[in-house]
Amino acid sequence: MLLALALSRPEGGARSVRGPLLLLGAGLGLLVLLPGLRGPEGAVAFTQLFGRVMGGAVLVFLAVTALEGGRAAWGAAWLSVLLLLGALWPAQVSSPVLGAGLLALVLTLLGAVGNENRPSLRLGNAGRALLGVGGAALLGAALVGLLAFAAWPAQTPGQRPAAVSATTGQARPSGEQAAHPEVFPERGLPPASAATSPVLGPRTVLPGTDLALLGGLLLVLALLFTVLRGRVARWRAGTRPQWWEIAALAGLLVTALLVVAFIFAAPGGGNGGGGGLAGDAAGDAARTGGTGSQAADQPPTRNAELLRWLSLISFVVLTTLAGLVFWLGLRLGPDTGEGEESDSAHADPAPVPDSAALHRVRLAYRAALASLAGAGLGRGQAETPAEHARRAARELPTLAGPLGTLVTAYAPVRYGGRVSDEDADAAERAAQDITTLTAGISPGQSRPDPADTESETP
Amino acid sequence: MTNAKEGEQGRVQGYAARVLENVARVLVGKEDVTRLALAGVLAGGHLLLEDAPGTGKTMLARALAASLGLGFRRVQFTPDLLPGDVTGVSVYRPATGEFEFVPGPIFTGLLLADEINRATPKTQSALLEAMGEGQVTESGVTHVLPQPFVVIATQNPIEHEGTYRLPEAQLDRFLLKLSVGYPTLEEEVRMLARLQGAHPIDTLGPVAGPADLLAARAAVQAVRVSDDLRRYMAALSARTRSHAQVALGGGPRASLALQGVAQALAALAGRGFVLPDDVKAAAPGVLAHRLTLRIEARLAGTRPEEVVADVLRQEPVPADPAAGGRLPGEHVPAGAAL
Numbered sequence: 096m097l098l099a100l101a102l103s104r105p106e107g108g109a110r111s112v113r114g115p116l117l118l119l120g121a122g123l124g125l126l127v128l129l130p131g132l133r134g135p136e137g138a139v140a141f142t143q144l145f146g147r148v149m150g151g152a153v154l155v156f157l158a159v160t161a162l163e164g165g166r167a168a169w170g171a172a173w174l175s176v177l178l179l180l181g182a183l184w185p186a187q188v189s190s191p192v193l194g195a196g197l198l199a200l201v202l203t204l205l206g207a208v209g210n211e212n213r214p215s216l217r218l219g220n221a222g223r224a225l226l227g228v229g230g231a232a233l234l235g236a237a238l239v240g241l242l243a244f245a246a247w248p249a250q251t252p253g254q255r256p257a258a259v260s261a262t263t264g265q266a267r268p269s270g271e272q273a274a275h276p277e278v279f280p281e282r283g284l285p286p287a288s289a290a291t292s293p294v295l296g297p298r299t300v301l302p303g304t305d306l307a308l309l310g311g312l313l314l315v316l317a318l319l320f321t322v323l324r325g326r327v328a329r330w331r332a333g334t335r336p337q338w339w340e341i342a343a344l345a346g347l348l349v350t351a352l353l354v355v356a357f358i359f360a361a362p363g364g365g366n367g368g369g370g371g372l373a374g375d376a377a378g379d380a381a382r383t384g385g386t387g388s389q390a391a392d393q394p395p396t397r398n399a400e401l402l403r404w405l406s407l408i409s410f411v412v413l414t415t416l417a418g419l420v421f422w423l424g425l426r427l428g429p430d431t432g433e434g435e436e437s438d439s440a441h442a443d444p445a446p447v448p449d450s451a452a453l454h455r456v457r458l459a460y461r462a463a464l465a466s467l468a469g470a471g472l473g474r475g476q477a478e479t480p481a482e483h484a485r486r487a488a489r490e491l492p493t494l495a496g497p498l499g500t501l502v503t504a505y506a507p508v509r510y511g512g513r514v515s516d517e518d519a520d521a522a523e524r525a526a527q528d529i530t531t532l533t534a535g536i537s538p539g540q541s542r543p544d545p546a547d548t549e550s551e552t553p
Numbered sequence: 554m555t556n557a558k559e560g561e562q563g564r565v566q567g568y569a570a571r572v573l574e575n576v577a578r579v580l581v582g583k584e585d586v587t588r589l590a591l592a593g594v595l596a597g598g599h600l601l602l603e604d605a606p607g608t609g610k611t612m613l614a615r616a617l618a619a620s621l622g623l624g625f626r627r628v629q630f631t632p633d634l635l636p637g638d639v640t641g642v643s644v645y646r647p648a649t650g651e652f653e654f655v656p657g658p659i660f661t662g663l664l665l666a667d668e669i670n671r672a673t674p675k676t677q678s679a680l681l682e683a684m685g686e687g688q689v690t691e692s693g694v695t696h697v698l699p700q701p702f703v704v705i706a707t708q709n710p711i712e713h714e715g716t717y718r719l720p721e722a723q724l725d726r727f728l729l730k731l732s733v734g735y736p737t738l739e740e741e742v743r744m745l746a747r748l749q750g751a752h753p754i755d756t757l758g759p760v761a762g763p764a765d766l767l768a769a770r771a772a773v774q775a776v777r778v779s780d781d782l783r784r785y786m787a788a789l790s791a792r793t794r795s796h797a798q799v800a801l802g803g804g805p806r807a808s809l810a811l812q813g814v815a816q817a818l819a820a821l822a823g824r825g826f827v828l829p830d831d832v833k834a835a836a837p838g839v840l841a842h843r844l845t846l847r848i849e850a851r852l853a854g855t856r857p858e859e860v861v862a863d864v865l866r867q868e869p870v871p872a873d874p875a876a877g878g879r880l881p882g883e884h885v886p887a888g889a890a891l
Contacts, residue, residue: 464873476869479829483872509872510779511826 151177318420452519456508459519459526463501466526467494470533480505497528565595565772566823571760575620579754580609581747582740586731589814589838590617590705592821594766595773596813598728599684599704601669601719601842608733610707614665615754621766622759623662623701630672632715636679639666640689641696654691659683660698662763666706670716677723680704684726701766721801721845728810729835730842769820776816777826781871786811786832792864793844798855801845810839829870837861 158173460480467473467487474483484502488495504522508514569591576587590613593600602610618625628639641657658664659680669677683689684704688697706727709716724730736744747753787808794802812827814835819827841857850860 461873474872477866478872479833479870480872481828481830482833506828507826510782510828511777511824 452514452516453508455519456504456514456522459522460501460505460508463498463526463529466530466533472533480509491532493532494529497525497532501525501529563823565769565820568761568765568769569595569821572617572620575757575760576613576616579616579752579757580613581744582736583609583613583733586733587613587617588818588821589729589731589834592814592817592835593729593731593838594621594703595769595817595820596728596810597701597770598810598813599726600706601724601727601730602705602707602733603710603730604733605735606709608735610733611665611667612754613733614663614705614707616757617705618663618665619754619757620760621663622762623703623766624699625663625665626658626661627665627667628658629667630669630676632671632673634672634676636676637691639676639679640683641691643692652692654694654696656696657689659689660696662699662701663703663705666704668708669706670708670719672717674717674720677717677719680706681723681726701763701770721843724842725804725806727842729814729838731838773813773817773820776819776824778812778816779826779871782815782827782829782832783812785829785868785871786815789832789836789840789864789868792868793840793860796860796864798847798850798860799844800847803840803843807840807843811835814839829872833865836865840864 154173154177158170158177464474467483470491472487472490474480478486480502484494484498488498500521504514504518504525507518569588572591573584573587577584580587590600590602594617600614602613604610615625615627628634637657639657640659641655643652643654645651646653666680669680683698683702687700687702688695690696708719735741789811790803790805790808792802793799793807796802811832815827815831818831818834819825822831837858840861844857844860846855846857846860
């Protein structure tokens with residue numbers, strides 16, 4: 096995913112469209128397959144499928160980009176790699192990769208329409224940052240989740256865990272389990288069997304899964320918030336969001352939903368929504384005579400401990416990333432009273448100055464202006480502070496030092512929106528010096544610039 | 554965030570210092586015009602150098618191209634030059650039975666269009682699409698130019714014989730029009746001493762690459778422009794339109810150009826924010842060539858640069874905090890005077 100995004104070149108018009116489009120296509124394609132990919136086996140299968148689909152999409156992306164750029168040899172080479180992989184491992188590669196390839200080709204062609212007439216990438220710094228952070232967040236979440244699933248102990252058929260009650264977290268007897276309560280003597284759970292492999296119960300297998308689920312939900316909510324806020328900001332700026340920007344964000348959201356869905360699909364995946372999916376697994380377990388979550392009362396195994404830590408880590412990572420995305424959404428949104436700043440995607444957001452120091456510098460500058468005007472050296476309305484300072488220093492060379500200090504402190508305040516206490520101290524001292532130096536001078540003693548006298552500010 | 558941006562501007566300042574120092578090895582006493590030219594390149598624009606023959610226009614373009622590490626092609630514009638000689642042509646290949654596009658010299662990093670006003674308007678206009686859109690369309694097929702792409706055109710004053718005045722639309726595509734000017738006596742003496750042997754342009758190497766230029770451009774775009782300075786720039790453009798001696802003034806593109814060059818000048822100075830001084834420094838080069846003077850003003854010998862100077866003298870500079878108001882973010886203690 097990140098590779099696809101990284102391949103989007105800022106100056107590349109349609110090329111910029113392809114990455115997000117491929118991402119969206121891959122996400123949507125995998126979403127359809129999701130119902131058949133539950134549980135740990137499904138997670139492994141999903142990982143393989145995801146890799147193949149994205150790998151195929153990237154290869155097609157590279158090939159079409161090369162062909163469009165007139166590099167026929169490179170285009171043929173990338174397509175050959177795709178075909179070679181399909182020929183060598185037809186069962187592993189052909190169906191998903193070729194399916195993704197077809198989808199990618201359609202989307203790529205769609206993205207290439209009007210390439211020459213489309214202006215260069217309109218996504219500003221904030222948008223790029225959003226895509227980068229969102230992509231990184233999802234990749235991190237996916238990695239942590241996949242790590243957790245990869246560490247899952249191997250199971251034999253029929254050893255799937257039992258369902259979890261939506262309210263109590265206990266196994267929910269169903270089917271044959273309900274018909275044979277003697278098999279589940281306590282809390283509806285089957286007794287632990289030392290002869291069986293360590294199939295882990297829902298509460299002990301993934302003690303922190305609920306946390307991971309919560310983190311995933313937070314991340315999705317943060318992304319939703321960011322998307323909505325970004326759209327509001329753009330609409331207020333009078334421009335509609337680009338369709339491919341929406342596609343890119345939708346792709347991110349779909350991928351985020353996939354991550355959360357797998358947390359749901361995992362056995363013991365939470366007390367709430369996970370129950371439904373886990374219930375199916377329980378049904379399977381009952382039908383095949385599996386032992387279900389018979390280890391509920393057993394002490395956690397080494398793998399369970401590892402999984403617990405991974406789940407906790409995933410919660411921390413997901414929550415941190417959710418906070419980051421949320422913060423980004425806040426930055427994207429229209430500022431109170433500063434809406435015009437959001438007009439420019441490249442505008443430096445107004446820094447937050449030390450408001451008290453800013454007030455001190457402003458007062459110092461005003462005091463100095465008043466003193467200079469009293470000496471006949473007022474600022475002409477078409478003069479910049481620096482031009483005014485140079486003219487005043489020409490008339491009264493002793494003013495050069497303090498005026499330079501004052502203007503140096505004032506310019507960042509006035510035009511850069513920032514100031515420090517040291518600047519304020521220096522400005523106040525300079526203003527005091529100017530007042531002292533101009534105290535005994537009347538307007539007639541200095542020679543104001545004739546071009547400026549008519550328009551001097553008081 | 555602010556420190557990071559200042560760091561970026563510091564890098565732009567260092568980059569610019571290297572380029573300016575390198576160009577100064579070839580051009581003597583032209584620091585100001587070189588600085589403005591570099592600002593134009595950093596702002597993503599194209600430059601028009603106008604002056605009498607032999608003042609160093611071509612040398613400035615060559616030195617900039619060499620210093621920036623861009624691919625360099627030179628086209629000598631003549632009355633018989635055709636558009637295809639610049640943009641490229643489709644050639645029929647009997648072997649394949651197909652037409653093949655042969656790119657013209659415009660497919661480069663920096664194109665020197667030497668004496669552009671000696672070519673016919675048709676050929677001059679061939680540059681319009683390339684300069685405005687960064688692409689060339691030939692036989693209905695559009696070819697995207699490599700980035701960065703910079704055009705530096707030189708021209709002799711139109712009073713000289715055998716020249717065609719650039720159309721307004723073409724002029725508007727140039728971000729800056731600069732005049733190199735004659736050197737002072739001392740500068741000319743120094744130049745003679747420096748160029749007594751081999752010309753330094755032959756050994757002038759790059760001090761940066763295309764990627765550096767793109768990074769510097771990104772940093773320039775991040776330079777902060779306060780709202781009232783934006784209004785100031787828009788007001789300057791508007792005032793050129795209502796000026797008594799002007800028939801056609803600067804448009805919105807002029808305001809955009811003013812902002813871009815002002816940002817670049819601020820970045821060259823290592824600042825993360827634009828000052829009104831940057832705007833004033835940029836205004837003559839940005840605005841003057843976009844003005845069409847009334848006939849009576851031309852007959853009276855008025856020059857566009859004088860009109861721009863007049864506009865700068867008239868337009869109030871936003872410098873004081875609003876009377877009775879406060880600056881954004883300013884906290885006024887209770888009971889304190891505003």
